[in-house]
Amino acid sequence: MTQVIETSALSKHYKAVKAVNDLTVSFDENRIHGLLGRNGAGKTTLMQLLTGQLFATSGDIRVFGESPLENTTVMQRTCFIQEGQTYPDGFEPRHVISIAAGMHEKWDQQRADELVEMFELPMKRKIKKLSRGQLSAIGIIVGIASRADLTFFDEPYLGLDAVARKNFYDALLADYAAHPRTILISSHHIDEVAPLLETVTVIDNGELLMQHDVDELADAAFAFAGTRAAVDQFTGSVQVLERTDIGGLSTVVVRGPITQDAARLASDLRLDKSRASLQDLFVAVTESARKARQKA
Amino acid sequence: MIDDSRPLFIQIADQIADGILDGTYPEDTAVPSTNELAQHLRINPATAGKGLTRLVEQGVLVKRRGIGMFVAIGARAQLAHERTASFATEYVEPMLRAASQLGLTPDQLHAIIDKELS
Amino acid sequence: MQRIKNVLNVHFVDRKGTFLVPIYILAAMVAIVIAIGIIARVAGANEADLYEGMKWNGAVWALLGMGFGIGAMTMTQYLSFALGLGITRREWLAGSSVMFVLVAAGTAVIVMVLKLIEQATTGFGLSVRLFDTVHTGPASWWQTLLQVFLMVMAAMTLTATISGIWNRWGKTGLMWLAAIAIALGVVAFGIGILLPADQVMGVFSWFGNLAWISWMGLLAGVMLIGAVAFWLLGSKAEVR
Numbered sequence: 040m041t042q043v044i045e046t047s048a049l050s051k052h053y054k055a056v057k058a059v060n061d062l063t064v065s066f067d068e069n070r071i072h073g074l075l076g077r078n079g080a081g082k083t084t085l086m087q088l089l090t091g092q093l094f095a096t097s098g099d100i101r102v103f104g105e106s107p108l109e110n111t112t113v114m115q116r117t118c119f120i121q122e123g124q125t126y127p128d129g130f131e132p133r134h135v136i137s138i139a140a141g142m143h144e145k146w147d148q149q150r151a152d153e154l155v156e157m158f159e160l161p162m163k164r165k166i167k168k169l170s171r172g173q174l175s176a177i178g179i180i181v182g183i184a185s186r187a188d189l190t191f192f193d194e195p196y197l198g199l200d201a202v203a204r205k206n207f208y209d210a211l212l213a214d215y216a217a218h219p220r221t222i223l224i225s226s227h228h229i230d231e232v233a234p235l236l237e238t239v240t241v242i243d244n245g246e247l248l249m250q251h252d253v254d255e256l257a258d259a260a261f262a263f264a265g266t267r268a269a270v271d272q273f274t275g276s277v278q279v280l281e282r283t284d285i286g287g288l289s290t291v292v293v294r295g296p297i298t299q300d301a302a303r304l305a306s307d308l309r310l311d312k313s314r315a316s317l318q319d320l321f322v323a324v325t326e327s328a329r330k331a332r333q334k335a
Numbered sequence: 336m337i338d339d340s341r342p343l344f345i346q347i348a349d350q351i352a353d354g355i356l357d358g359t360y361p362e363d364t365a366v367p368s369t370n371e372l373a374q375h376l377r378i379n380p381a382t383a384g385k386g387l388t389r390l391v392e393q394g395v396l397v398k399r400r401g402i403g404m405f406v407a408i409g410a411r412a413q414l415a416h417e418r419t420a421s422f423a424t425e426y427v428e429p430m431l432r433a434a435s436q437l438g439l440t441p442d443q444l445h446a447i448i449d450k451e452l453s
Numbered sequence: 454m455q456r457i458k459n460v461l462n463v464h465f466v467d468r469k470g471t472f473l474v475p476i477y478i479l480a481a482m483v484a485i486v487i488a489i490g491i492i493a494r495v496a497g498a499n500e501a502d503l504y505e506g507m508k509w510n511g512a513v514w515a516l517l518g519m520g521f522g523i524g525a526m527t528m529t530q531y532l533s534f535a536l537g538l539g540i541t542r543r544e545w546l547a548g549s550s551v552m553f554v555l556v557a558a559g560t561a562v563i564v565m566v567l568k569l570i571e572q573a574t575t576g577f578g579l580s581v582r583l584f585d586t587v588h589t590g591p592a593s594w595w596q597t598l599l600q601v602f603l604m605v606m607a608a609m610t611l612t613a614t615i616s617g618i619w620n621r622w623g624k625t626g627l628m629w630l631a632a633i634a635i636a637l638g639v640v641a642f643g644i645g646i647l648l649p650a651d652q653v654m655g656v657f658s659w660f661g662n663l664a665w666i667s668w669m670g671l672l673a674g675v676m677l678i679g680a681v682a683f684w685l686l687g688s689k690a691e692v693r
Contacts, residue, residue, distance in 0.1 A: 071379055092536050092692045109688075111456060114539040121537050127530045129470040138466055142459050142538060208377050216370035216380050234343060234378040254385060257342030314341065 041068040042101075043189055043221045044089060049098035051084050051245075058084040060245035061098070066223065066238075071215065073236035074225040075321055081245040082225040083122060086191045090119045102189065118143065118187035120178035122194040122225075126166045132177050133162040143185040150214065151184035157206050171198025179207050183214050192224045208235060233317040243325045244332065253317075258295040260315035260323065265289065269308040277301050280323035292323040343378060347386025352395065352414050355406055362406045366396060456540065460548020461555075463535055464527075475519055479563070482512050482583060490581035500580045507582035513589060516560055520605045523556060524612030528620055528683070533692045546687045550680070553609045561601040565594050591665055603672040610679025617686030620693055 044066040051059040059081045066072050076082050087093045088100060091107040091114065100106060107113045118139075126135060136155075140146045155162060158176035166174070175198050182190050196204045212235065215222065226232045233239075239256060241248040251259065260280060263273060270289035274282070278294040292315050297305075305312055315323070341349075354360045367375065372383040387404055390396040395410045407413075434444050465471050486507075493503050527549045535545050568584035576582055590600035618626040645653050663671075 070381065087692060090539065091541065094689075094691060109541045109543055111541055111544065114541060117539050119537060119539060124537055125530065125533060127467070127526065127534055129467050131467075134466045138459070138463055138538065141462050142540075205377070209374065212374050212377065212380070216373060234376070234382070237379045237381045253379070253382065254342060254344060257345075 042066065043068045043103060044223075045101040046089075047099045049085075049088065049100060050096045051081075051088055051093060052096045057245050059088060059095075062242070062245065062247055064240060064247050064250060066221065066240075068221055069219045070237040071222045071224065071235055073229075073232060073239045074223055074242065075227070075229055075239060076225070076242040077227060077325060080243050080325075082242065083193055084245070085242065086119060086121075086193055086223070086225065090114070090117060090191065092119075115142075115144065116188040117191070118182055118185040118189070119191040120182040120193060120195055122197060124174075124178060128167070130166050131163050132160055132166065132169070132173075135166070135177055135181065136162070139181040139185060143187055145186040145218075147184050147186055150186075151180055154180040154183060154210060157210065158203060172200065172203060175199050176203065179210070183210055186214070186218055186220070189221045190223070192222065194225055194227070196228075204231070211235070229321050230316055230318045239317065241321060241324055243328050246328075248324050248328055256317065256320065257314065258297075260292055260295055260320040261297055262290055262292050262313050262315045262319060263305055263310040264291075264313075265308060265310035269310055273301075273305055273308055273310060276304060280320075280327050292319055344382050344385035344389065347372065347376070347378075347383055348389040351386065351390055355395065355410055356414055356418070360406050362408050362410055365403045365405055368403050456544045457548045457551060460535065460540060460545055461552055463531060463538075463540070464549070464552045475516075475560075478515060478519060482515055486510065486512055486581050486583045487577065487579060490576070490579040494579070504576055504580040504582065507576070507580075508586055510582050510586050511588055512583055513564065513586060516564070516601075517604060517608045520556070520560075520608030521612045523553075524609035524614075525616045527552075527609075528613045528616035528687065528690070529693075532620065532687070532690060536690075536692050542688050542690060546684055549613075549687075553606060557602045557605040557609070560605050561598045564589055564601045565597045568597055569594060596665065599669060600672075603669060603676055607672055607676040607679060610676055610683050614679050614682040614686060617683060617690065620690050621686055 042065045044064075046065070047063045049059055049062045050057065062081075062085065074082050074085070084093065088095055089102060089107060091109065094108070100108075102110075102113050103116060105113050107117070132155075136151060140148060140151070154160075154176075158173070158180065160173055160176050160180065161169070166177075169177075175196060178192070179195055182192055182195065196207055199207065211222075224232060224236070233253070236253050238250065238252050240250040263270065265273075265288070267284060267287050267289045270282075270291055274291055277291075277297070279291050280294055281292040283290050297312075302312070351360070351366055354366070355362075360366050366387070369380050369384040369387060372378075372386070373380040376383065387396060391398060391404070393413075395407055395414060396404045397407045399405055431444075439447075490503070494500075531549075532545060536542070540548075564584055568589055571577060571582065571585045576585075590596040615627070615630065618630055622629070
C-alpha cells in the first residue's frame with residue numbers, strides 16, 4: 040500500500056521540551072487513521088510538522104513523497120483542521136467557508152451547505168461569539184467539504200454534544216465511503232472514535248508507542264479480574280501491562296495473544312477474562328511507558 | 336449492539352449470520368453493502384468489509400460482480416449445522432457450570448428444561 | 454496566481470472590516486475638520502488666515518494608523534490563520550505584498566482626488582484643509598500620489614516587521630527592539646549635547662532643506678528596509 044506520510048527520526052525540540060522525539064512513523068493511503076495520545080503527547084506538534092507549519096529540529100518528513108515545507112503541490116492536497124484554530128477579529132463562519140472553498144480544488148459546496156444546516160451553524164455571527172461546539176463545527180464542515188486527499192482532524196469534536204458528535208461521524212463515514220481518502224484523527228476520547236478507525240497509532244512524550252491495524256488489536260490485550268491471590272498466581276506466566284488492586288480484588292491488563300496454558304490457568308483460578316477495550320489498552324501502554332521513563 | 340468481547344468484524348459477521356438464520360436475509364437475496372453497514376453501525380468501512388469477507392470465505396455469502404453480496408443457496412442449513420456444533424460449548428457448558436454452582440442434580444436440571452420446553 | 458488570489462481573499466473577504474472601517478475613519482476625519490471650520494467661523498476667524506493656518510493640519514496622518522493595523526495583522530492573526538489553511542509562507546508574503554500595494558495605491562488615489570476637490574472648492578467652501586496640506590506633498594497630483602503611497606507602504610512594512618519580530622522571538626524580541634531604539638536615541642542625544650550648537654542646528658537645517666525628491670528617497674529606503682525584513686522574518690515564521 041502507498042504511504043501518504045512517512046517520517047524518519049523526526050524531532051521537534053523546544054528549550055525544555057521534546058515535543059516530538061526521534062519519531063519514525065508512516066500512514067497508508069485511503070484509510071482512516073487514529074492518532075492517539077494523552078494531552079501534551081505531541082499529537083498537535085506532529086500534525087503541525089506534517090503540514091509545514093513548524094520547522095523540524097531534525098529528521099525527515101515526506102508527504103505524498105515530498106517535503107511539505109513551503110510546498111504548494113503538497114499543501115493543495117492537504118486540509119488541516121486544528122484544535123483551537125484562531126480566526127482574525129471580525130470574521131464570521133461564512134468568511135472562513137468562502138476562503139476554504141477557494142483553496143480546495145475538490146471542494147463540495149453542496150456538502151458544505153448540508154453540513155451547515157446539520158450543525159445549525161450561524162453563518163453571519165462573529166466567530167468570537169460562537170460556542171466551543173460551533174467553533175468545532177466550522178472545522179468539521181471545512182474538513183469534510185474540502186475533500187482533500189489528506190485531511191487532518193485534531194481533536195475535532197471538542198465541545199460538541201452527543202448528537203452533534205454522531206452527526207460528525209455519520210457525515211465523515213458517508214463522505215469517506217463515497218470519496219475514499221486519507222484521514223488522520225487525533226483524539227484522547229478513544230473508545231468513541233475507535234469504531235471509525237482502521238489503524239491506531241499511539242504516541243506518548245513525543246515518541247511512538249505502538250501502531251496497529253484495529254483488527255490486529257482485537258487480540259492485543261485482555262483484562263483478567265479476580266481475587267488478589269489468584270491474580271498473583273496468574274501473573275507469573277504472562278506479560279502484565281497494567282495492574283490495579285482494590286482491597287482483595289485485582290485486575291490485570293495483559294498483552295495478547297494469550298496461550299492456551301495461560302487461558303486454562305486463568306479459568307482454573309476463576310479469573311474473569313475480557314477483551315481489553317482500546318481505551319484500556321491505551322491507558323495500559325502509556326502508563327507502562329511512563330513508569331519505564333521514571334525508572335530510567 | 337456492539338460489545339467488547341470479540342473483534343468488531345466478527346461481531347458484524349455474526350450479526351449478518353443471525354439475520355440469515357432468522358429469515359431477515361432469505362437465500363439468494365442481497366445483504367447490506369459494506370458502506371451501508373458502515374454508516375448504519377457507525378464503523379469504519381474496512382471493518383464492515385472484513386466482516387462480509389469472512390462470510391464469503393465461509394461460503395455463506397457470494398459476491399456478484401457489480402451488484403453486491405448475496406446469501407448463498409444452502410447458507411441457512413450450513414449456518415444451522417455450524418451453530419449446532421458449537422451449541423454445546425457456547426450454551427450447554429456455561430449452563431452446566433451454573434447448575435453445579437447451585438448444586439442442581441442432573442434430574443433437577445432435566446426437570447427445569449422439560450418445564451421450559453412445555 | 455490562484456494561490457495569490459486565495460491570499461487576497463483572506464485579506465479582503467471580511468468586506469465590512471476591510472472597506473467600511475477605512476471609510477468610517479475618513480468620514481470621521483472630514484466631520485471633525487469641518488466642525489473645526491464651522492467653530493472657527495462662528496468664533497470670527499479670518500477666512501484667509503484659517504485657510505493658510507490649516508495647511509499644517511495633520512489629521513491626514515490618521516490614515517497611517519490604518520496602515521499600522523494592517524501591517525501588524527498580516528504577521529499575527531492572519532498569518533497563523535493562513536498557514537493553518539495550508540497557504541505557504543512564500544505565498545502568504547507574495548499575496549500580502551500585493552495587498553500592501555493595492556491598499557497603499559488605493560489610499561493614495563483617494564487622498565489625491567479629495568485633495569483636488571478641496572483645492573477646487575477652497576476647502577469645501579468652508580476654508581478648511583485636510584488633504585491639501587504639507588503632509589500630502591507639494592501641489593502636483595502625482596507628487597501627492599507618490600508621497601501618500603510611500604507613507605502608507607512604509608507604515609505597513611515597518612509594523613509588519615515589528616510584528617514579525619514578535620512572531621519569531623516573542624516578548625524578548627520586542628524588548629531587544631525597544632532596547633536598541635532607546636540606545637540609538639541616547640547615542641543621538643549624547644552626540645547632540647557634545648557637538649557645538651551650530652553643528653546640531655546644521656543637521657536640522659540639512660533635513661529642513663532636503664528637496665522633496667530626497668525625502669521621497671528616504672521614505673522609499675525605509676519602506677524597502679521594512680519590506681526586506683518582512684520577507685526574511687515571514688519566511689521563517691512558525692504558527693503561534
